[in-house]
Amino acid sequence: MKWLRWFFREWMKRCGHAFSMLVVLGPLFFFVLHANEERIDSPGEWLWAFVSVLLPVVFGQWLWRLLWRDDAEKPAPPPTPAQLRQSRLAAVADTVSDLPGGISFQELCLQLDEKQTRRLLHLLHQIRPGERHLRDVLLCVECEA
Secondary structure, three states: OHHHHHHHHHHHHHHHHHHHHHHHHHHHHHHHHHOOOOOOOOHHHHHHHHHHHHHHHHHHHHHHHHHHOOHHHOOOOOOOHHHHHHHHHHHHOOEOOOOHHHOOHHHHHHHOOHHHHHHHHHHHHOOOOOOOEHHHHHHHHHHHO
16 A cells, blocks of 8 residues: 555656646747737647747756755665664664673674574564663673574
8 A cells, every 4th residue: 555655646746747837838838829929830830839838848847956956855875784784673672782892783783694683683572572682682692602
């Protein structure tokens, strides 16, 4: 269902852009055709009249996006593997401070690989919620090694 909501949200954005473009294009096209009270008989003249209105609008829209686009519209960069490990461990562990050896949580996540992360998550899940301290699990792992 999430992808369906995303699809309709993107579709509505694009329809909104197309509608706003038509709102601008319609009166301009009408003005260009009837400004000199001349009749346009050939398809080539219709095409040139349409292009003469379309190009400034498209260029103006491109310039508007370039100059005044909100930075929030830019997609966030994908998280690094260390950031993913950090979020997975932080979601399960109750505390992630006071790690053995004076290492910080970020440094630990940079050192871990996927196999070690899964092992830590497995050990954390075996402990009752409220008592899941990453420090204690790391001390137990060091004792076993």
